Amino acid sequence: MSYFGDIAKGIKTLLTGMSVTGKYFLTSRKGAITQQYPDNRETLKMFERFRGEVVMPHDESNEHRCTGCQKCEIACPNGTIEIIWDRQVDPATGKKKKMIDQHIYHLGMCTMCGLCIEACPTDAIVWAQNFENSVYDRSYLTKVLNQPGSKVKAGIED
Amino acid sequence: MNITLSITKNIHNWLFSIMPEGVASITEMVLIAVVYLAIFAVAGLYLVLLERKVAAWFQLRIGPNRVGWWGLLQTMADALKLVSKELTGTVKADKFLYNLAPYFVIVSALMALAVFPFTQEFQAFDINIGVLFLMAISSIGVVGILVGGWSSNNKFALIGAMRSGVQTISYELSVGLSLLTMVLISGSLQLSEIVEVQKNGWLIVQGHIPAIIAFMIYMIAGTAETNRAPFDLVEAESELGAGFHTEYSGMKFAYFFLAEFINMFIVAAIATTVFFGAWLEPAWLTSFGIAEAFPAIGVVWFLGKTLTIVFLMMWFRWTFPRLRIDQLLTLEWKYLLPLNLLNLVLMALIVWLNLTIQF
Numbered sequence: 001m002s003y004f005g006d007i008a009k010g011i012k013t014l015l016t017g018m019s020v021t022g023k024y025f026l027t028s029r030k031g032a033i034t035q036q037y038p039d040n041r042e043t044l045k046m047f048e049r050f051r052g053e054v055v056m057p058h059d060e061s062n063e064h065r066c067t068g069c070q071k072c073e074i075a076c077p078n079g080t081i082e083i084i085w086d087r088q089v090d091p092a093t094g095k096k097k098k099m100i101d102q103h104i105y106h107l108g109m110c111t112m113c114g115l116c117i118e119a120c121p122t123d124a125i126v127w128a129q130n131f132e133n134s135v136y137d138r139s140y141l142t143k144v145l146n147q148p149g150s151k152v153k154a155g156i157e158d
Numbered sequence: 159m160n161i162t163l164s165i166t167k168n169i170h171n172w173l174f175s176i177m178p179e180g181v182a183s184i185t186e187m188v189l190i191a192v193v194y195l196a197i198f199a200v201a202g203l204y205l206v207l208l209e210r211k212v213a214a215w216f217q218l219r220i221g222p223n224r225v226g227w228w229g230l231l232q233t234m235a236d237a238l239k240l241v242s243k244e245l246t247g248t249v250k251a252d253k254f255l256y257n258l259a260p261y262f263v264i265v266s267a268l269m270a271l272a273v274f275p276f277t278q279e280f281q282a283f284d285i286n287i288g289v290l291f292l293m294a295i296s297s298i299g300v301v302g303i304l305v306g307g308w309s310s311n312n313k314f315a316l317i318g319a320m321r322s323g324v325q326t327i328s329y330e331l332s333v334g335l336s337l338l339t340m341v342l343i344s345g346s347l348q349l350s351e352i353v354e355v356q357k358n359g360w361l362i363v364q365g366h367i368p369a370i371i372a373f374m375i376y377m378i379a380g381t382a383e384t385n386r387a388p389f390d391l392v393e394a395e396s397e398l399g400a401g402f403h404t405e406y407s408g409m410k411f412a413y414f415f416l417a418e419f420i421n422m423f424i425v426a427a428i429a430t431t432v433f434f435g436a437w438l439e440p441a442w443l444t445s446f447g448i449a450e451a452f453p454a455i456g457v458v459w460f461l462g463k464t465l466t467i468v469f470l471m472m473w474f475r476w477t478f479p480r481l482r483i484d485q486l487l488t489l490e491w492k493y494l495l496p497l498n499l500l501n502l503v504l505m506a507l508i509v510w511l512n513l514t515i516q517f
Contacts, residue, residue: 028214
């Protein structure tokens with residue numbers, strides 16, 4: 001009698017489903033995944049994989065890791081990154097060397113694809129986890145990633 | 159009019175003392191209607207809030223929590239917004255029917271509320287064919303849905319309305335038969351009589367196996383009758399926009415929405431009355447004599463049981479996936495209907511052989 005078997009199986013599977021959702025219902029007070037955003041602005045921490053914007057980390061002596069190789073600029077599909085560079089005499093070795101003047105990043109054009117970060121051989125640029133990117137004027141979205149007066153960390157090229 | 163609580167008695171006497179009998183009784187009816195309207199418009203809004211909260215908890219969210227304490231005024235604000243909205247419509251809509259449809263739905267939903275015994279003396283209209291009346295009224299609502307879908311002149315609305323027709327007409331049968339099973343054991347269609355019978359144990363206990371089967375069938379068919387998930391192919395969002403009320407806006411949409419929730423309350427209230435002893439307290443509590451001391455406490459029991467069943471329906475909604483139309487009809491015609499008929503015979507046998515459980 002598969003007819004009654006079907007009914008019994010149907011009821012059993014429905015009850016299994018209800019027990020799953022019932023468990024969620026009972027634990028919902030503790031397990032709520034909702035972030036009450038503007039309220040918990042102080043404590044809200046975005047997860048590591050979140051792609052907020054591209055930044056260039058500087059260490060305490062104002063040194064970054066960008067050698068100006070332009071791989072990120074070439075990797076970028078829509079011209080978000082522009083690097084202005086020139087050759088200067090390196091005071092340590094006395095040789096002429098490629099150095100970045102400005103690493104310009106247009107956040108307004110960025111699609112957060114992450115190709116620049118994958119392309120970077122020295123891990124000079126990384127994802128930041130901030131997301132409050134709205135500004136009142138479009139020109140604020142063009143950012144210079146290297147801080148004024150910063151220089152490349154010694155030994156990165158090797 | 160069966161409301162004989164002392165406050166209503168005072169109003170009754172006062173009305174009859176200041177005006178002729180005919181005018182007084184009409185005034186009284188209007189008063190009671192207004193009171194019911196006010197109560198259930200608000201109750202419907204709070205059912206919407208409850209649904210949203212329960213849905214949120216099932217999905218590990220928080221739900222509305224901004225307007226008022228704990229979001230308690232959220233649906234009030236929504237209703238206020240809907241009242242202030244423009245009533246739009248399609249150019250080629252059948253204007254008369256288009257405007258009529260929401261009233262069909264909401265009026266039929268509110269009419270059914272009149273017969274429920276909320277407590278011993280809180281029942282507006284105690285007719286001797288109560289169950290039949292409920293069945294009749296609840297099938298008028300589908301006319302409103304069909305009219306609304308047809309007159310909108312929109313293919314989504316029309317498909318939604320036709321599905322609703324198919325669904326409601328099919329499942330009406332199961333609702334009717336499962337209630338008829340219970341009428342066999344209660345021996346009356348009058349709701350106050352049905353409650354009276356249950357003083358010897360709720361009907362779901364008295365009728366044991368067939369009553370439980372009838373309750374399960376009733377819950378399935380009742381969920382289908384109110385067009386709620388998993389039977390919500392009437393307004394399947396992914397296929398039909400909003401189904402039959404795609405073209406409605408503002409307060410007319412709100413009427414449909416409110417009617418859906420009041421219908422849910424009605425289905426749960428019928429189940430409470432017929433299976434779970436309406437306003438009667440559980441048997442193990444009778445010895446404390448709370449009900450004799452405060453007869454009005456029956457309302458609490460009634461609403462408690464009803465809301466439990468409403469919660470069960472919400473649980474269904476947020477657990478089960480939507481059925482396809484052929485699965486829907488297979489479920490009704492190949493499973494529920496034959497089982498229901500078998501169950502009816504079984505119940506008849508049990509009543510005939512006196513195998514009911516009575517305290």
